[in-house]
Amino acid sequence: MIGIVSYGVYVPLYRIRVEEIAKQWGENGASIKAGLMVEAKSVPDLDEDAATMAVEAARAAILRASLNPRDIGAIYVGAESHPYAVKPTATIVAAAIDASNSITAADFEFACKAGTAAIQTCMGLVSMGEIRYGLAIGSDTSQASPGDALEYTAAAGSAAFVIGQDRVVAEIEDYASFTTDTPDFWRRDMQKYPSHSGRFTGEPAYFRHTIAATEALLEKTGLQPADFDFAVFHQPNGKFPLKAAKSLGFSSAQVKPGLLVPYIGNTYSAASLIGLAAVLDKASPSQRILLTSFGSGAGSDSFAFRVTDRIEEVQDKARKVEHFIRSKKYLDYAAYAKHQGKIRM
Amino acid sequence: MASTAKFWREQAARYNLEGTRCVNCGAFFYPPRIVCPRCRRNGVIERYKFKGTGEIITYTTVYQAPRNLNRQMPYALAIIKLDEGPRLLSEVICDPEELSTGMRVRSVFRRIGEEGEQGIIYYGTKFVPA
Ligand SMILES: [Zn+2]
Numbered sequence: 001m002i003g004i005v006s007y008g009v010y011v012p013l014y015r016i017r018v019e020e021i022a023k024q025w026g027e028n029g030a031s032i033k034a035g036l037m038v039e040a041k042s043v044p045d046l047d048e049d050a051a052t053m054a055v056e057a058a059r060a061a062i063l064r065a066s067l068n069p070r071d072i073g074a075i076y077v078g079a080e081s082h083p084y085a086v087k088p089t090a091t092i093v094a095a096a097i098d099a100s101n102s103i104t105a106a107d108f109e110f111a112c113k114a115g116t117a118a119i120q121t122c123m124g125l126v127s128m129g130e131i132r133y134g135l136a137i138g139s140d141t142s143q144a145s146p147g148d149a150l151e152y153t154a155a156a157g158s159a160a161f162v163i164g165q166d167r168v169v170a171e172i173e174d175y176a177s178f179t180t181d182t183p184d185f186w187r188r189d190m191q192k193y194p195s196h197s198g199r200f201t202g203e204p205a206y207f208r209h210t211i212a213a214t215e216a217l218l219e220k221t222g223l224q225p226a227d228f229d230f231a232v233f234h235q236p237n238g239k240f241p242l243k244a245a246k247s248l249g250f251s252s253a254q255v256k257p258g259l260l261v262p263y264i265g266n267t268y269s270a271a272s273l274i275g276l277a278a279v280l281d282k283a284s285p286s287q288r289i290l291l292t293s294f295g296s297g298a299g300s301d302s303f304a305f306r307v308t309d310r311i312e313e314v315q316d317k318a319r320k321v322e323h324f325i326r327s328k329k330y331l332d333y334a335a336y337a338k339h340q341g342k343i344r345m
Numbered sequence: 346m347a348s349t350a351k352f353w354r355e356q357a358a359r360y361n362l363e364g365t366r367c368v369n370c371g372a373f374f375y376p377p378r379i380v381c382p383r384c385r386r387n388g389v390i391e392r393y394k395f396k397g398t399g400e401i402i403t404y405t406t407v408y409q410a411p412r413n414l415n416r417q418m419p420y421a422l423a424i425i426k427l428d429e430g431p432r433l434l435s436e437v438i439c440d441p442e443e444l445s446t447g448m449r450v451r452s453v454f455r456r457i458g459e460e461g462e463q464g465i466i467y468y469g470t471k472f473v474p475a
Contacts, residue, residue: 045438046417047456052468055454083466092468096360096454098394338417 002123003168004161004305005133006067006314008060009277010053011157011264011324014043016336018152024333025147032152037238041155041265043331043339044141050079051089053158054139055096057270061135061160062097064318065167069097072162073131075105076121078114078138078269080187080194082107093137104131111185112234113295114138115159115269120301122163123172133164138269143340145193153237155265157324159273169311170280170289173304176216178209185296196296202240205298210234210244213300214292221304225249228304229287232258232275234294236266250290257282263325276305278321285309349465359469362395362452364431375431397452398475399427406441425450425472436471449475 017040019029033039044053054077062069077089090105108114108121115138122134139158144150163172184205187194210233218224225231231254233241238261245255258275267274272293279289285307292302331339355376357363364375368389372381375395381388404423410416421441426432437450450472457469 045455047438047471049456049466051466052454052456055468059454087465095356096468098357098361098363335417 001168001171002126002163002165003171003308004280005164005167005169006061006065006162007160007277007280008057008062008064008318009157009159009270009274009321009324010056010060011042011267011274012044012048012053013327013329014045014331014336014339015040015264015328016043016331016333020330020333020336021152035239036152037262038153038265039262040328040330041153042157042267043336044156046339048156049083049141050077050081050139050158051083051092053141053156054079054089054093054137054160057139057158057160058093058097058135058137060318061162064314065162065169066317067133067162069099072097072099072133072135073103074122074125074134075099075103076108076118076134076136078108078110078116078118078136079140080109080111080114080268081140081142082109085189089139093135110299111295111297112236112266112268112271113293113299113301115273116291116293116301116303119161119163119303120175120177123175126163126165132166133162136161136163138273140268140270142266142268143193146337148193150194150196153261153266155267157264157267157270157274159270159277161273167310168308169314170283170305170307173306174217174221175301175303176213176220177299177301178213178216179299180209182209182296182298184298201236201296205296206234206236206240206294207244207247209298209300210292210294211248213302214244214248214290217290217292217302217304223288223304225254227288228254228290230257230279230283231255231290232272232279233292234272234300235259235261235275236271238262260321260325274321280307280311281315281320281322283307283311285311349460352465352467359457360454362397362427362470364393364395365390366393366429373427373429373431375427375433393429395427395429395431397427397470399425399450399472401437401444401446401448401450402426402432403446404437404444423450423472438471438473443474451475
């Protein structure tokens with residue numbers, strides 16, 4: 001049985017309210033907040049980046065299941081904000097968790113779904129018997145150009161998943177993916193901020209891929225939406241995942257436990273994975289979880305998980321998502337701009 | 346570039362609070378020592394990864410520092426006594442006004458600095474209130 005052996009998350013302490021950003025640009029904060037269904041977003045500290053957050057999440061995953069980091073044979077880090085253009089974040093994570101040098105490691109990039117692509121790659125190596133455990137991470141300190149619509153939600157966070165065949169807490173029953181060449185969101189080399197094609201990011205991008213991958217998974221497994229206790233979707237805002245869920249036949253009650261974007265914003269590569277972690281934090285044995293990621297460019301990976309009896313042994317062994325939602329300090333726009341490196345010193 | 350090489354050599358100590366301990370007398374060392382000053386020739390030294398928990402012995406507030414520290418001014422610098430015994434100097438990430446002697450702290454992984462915009466980024470250990 002291949003599945004999740006452990007998991008860990010990290011969200012920075014700082015937040016900025018959507019209304020505080022709106023005030024800066026003379027926009028109507030209340031209506032933007034309601035439109036996006038986002039109250040605030042997380043902001044990294046001045047000395048945090050996708051690598052430091054990946055390390056914190058990875059250490060939490062190792063702690064949660066009392067793993068020996070020397071049993072990890074592969075490390076893949078998915079991000080669109082790797083601190084180096086050339087010099088893998090995965091190498092920094094490997095050293096900081098005291099992993100063996102005899103491992104394979106690489107960075108992945110597929111906008112917000114690089115982390116689920118890393119999970120699939122780990123599954124392959126594990127099922128071949130090449131490695132005992134694989135570490136798949138989604139971590140981002142996403143950047144949006146000041147005043148851009150994405151500035152309201154571009155947040156920071158990280159989630160790490162250990163994939164293996166023994167001590168599994170959630171079996172991966174199956175997965176399906178859907179990928180096309182769709183220019184909804186991109187960042188050219190050497191550019192600081194991403195560009196996007198406005199309204200184009202909805203129907204032909206997020207909804208088309210999320211729905212196609214999820215429908216492919218349902219068809220492959222013969223499962224119905226009602227067979228799942230929880231459904232987690234990529235969450236660029238609060239409305240998109242609820243709308244996608246509805247058109248697929250999932251209820252908002254299935255989605256809400258894994259919907260964190262209202263409190264921390266869109267954590268990009270970590271967004272759907274932090275949602276999955278929040279659900280695992282409260283799941284009971286034999287419950288079933290759907291996870292569908294989405295990455296611009298564009299593609300979706302959809303998974304069916306079945307929680308095992310072992311979940312109860314690990315749930316309280318590391319900080320839960322709830323801890324990170326509760327721990328927060330609000331910044332004003334000036335302090336936020338400094339945190340985001342918008343003021344160059 | 347000399348400092349890049351120096352940092353790389355000290356990486357295990359900086360990233361993972363890796364030091365040593367003497368199996369003979371039970372003493373812990375950070376930064377790592379290769380000879381136990383007490384046991385000398387009878388000492389048996391082995392690698393030891395510190396748990397990363399401890400308490401503040403004394404602290405100060407820094408109002409001016411080099412610009413590449415990735416840190417808002419003012420920031421807090423403290424001497425921390427690790428639970429295993431050794432003391433070290435580290436930044437504590439919190440409002441300097443929140444600090445107090447005896448306060449419990451735990452280690453976190455952060456950027457320590459960088460060699461300008463084109464150079465390498467230094468990562469390592471800092472502390473936060475536990
Ligand atoms: Zn000794």
